[in-house]
Amino acid sequence: MKERPIKKIETACEECDSLLSDTYIHSGTSLSCQRCHHTVSSRPKQPVEQPLAFALTSILMLALAYCFPFMSFSASGVTKQIYFYQAMSSLADNGFTPIAIFLFLSLTLLPLVCLILIISLHLNMERNTPNRAAIRRLKMLKIIKPWVMVDVFLVGILVALIKIMSMAEVGFGLSFWAFCLFTLAFLKTLLSIDMHWLWHQHAGPLSQHTIEQSAATAKDANLARCHHCGELHPTADSRCRRCHSILSIRTQHSIQKTVALLIAAAVFYIPANVFPIMDTRFLGQSEPSTIIGGVILLWQLGSYPVALVIFLASVMIPIAKMLAIAWLCCTATRNKPEHASMQLKVYRITETIGRWSMIDVFVVAILVALVHLDGLVVVYPGNAALSFAMVVGLTMLSALSFDPRIIWDPSPTSEQKSC
Helix, strand or coil: CCCCCEEEECEECCCCCEEECCCCCCCCEEEECCCCCCEEEEECCCCCHHHHHHHHHHHHHHHHHHHCEEEEEEECCEEEEEECCHHHHHHHHCCCHHHHHHHHHHHHHHHHHHHHHHHHHCCCCCCCCCCHHHHHHHHHHHHHHHHCCHHHHHHHHHHHHHHHCCCCEEEECHHHHHHHHHHHHHHHHHHCCCHHHHHHHHHCCCCCEEEECCCCECCCCCEEECCCCCCEEECCCCECCCCCCECCCCCCCHHHHHHHHHHHHHHHHHHHHHCCCEEEEECCEEEEECHHHHHHHHHHCCCHHHHHHHHHHHHHHHHHHHHHHHHHHHHHHHCCHHHHHHHHHHHHHHHHHHHHHHHHHHHHHHHHHHCEECCCEEEEECCHHHHHHHHHHHHHHHHHHCCHHHHCCCCHHHHHHHC
């Protein structure tokens, strides 16, 4: 009897389920999936020292951002000075506590937790047995990374400045420059960590599996990939032996969850555009402004780049993201191999740009905290601010709920034809 050709594999790509063999790489090199070009591992030249240096710098800059005045606003001889925390507390004072909590989480607590996790994971790696505490930290780091929005907030500040420079003089405090350095150092920290290598250091190497040469994906080989650590298991296993996570060949009810969150986002998108997102009171006169109204006003004032940024981030991106996710859900059940690469590109773009829609909410937070000169000019948050924040959060959750591996799965009709 002729023996079937076999091959040894370690894991599968998390975006297309393609099987991968040797995934351990040397410092200064990277490994990508040949099928979908997803970066599986990218190890810096100094995998321990570089993340630690940037993470410690980030924590220092974040502490300094809270210690000194952040910005100042001067009009008609009256000056208003704010601290960084007032961007959050001012929203709570106006009854928008949920948005204030979200800002505190995305700008302070989650970045700080993320940095502490990164520092702890890069210290004391020399262990002969899997570190269960480190495994829990690795899982937590993966969950919180998408919700850190310090870079979006910094762009929101710049947009807010252009909006108010025509009515008053704006000054920058030491905390503003500390926050800029914190943002740069934090982004550099994220770019310098390799999650695949960290899993290898704390949970041990991936197990090797011997399978038939004809199998192209983990599903073809009757294996399930752990969505946290990447370990492959027989489909009969219920939990990962490496990190103890629940296993499934594909994310359960992925399309149903994605569609449900997408419908909820579409519902909130209506009041987000109908009601004012902020209310400017100048010399006692109220001037409510919707998202579209703000874009039109900026365009009339000649601030074309800012108007374009707000229009793209607050109008086009949410609509395009909802349409793209809806299209992915509709086409997921009748996939064609020749369309898979294009579908995956749409998914990646959708997942990347969704968080940038939060710019308008951050702009409102800055204006509410900064522009508050009683009797002269005051900015209040509008009812649309909470609805719009819900739209952004729900669309992000919908993208995270979608399992991109189903894009590559053959549809039932194509399977029947092949048989």
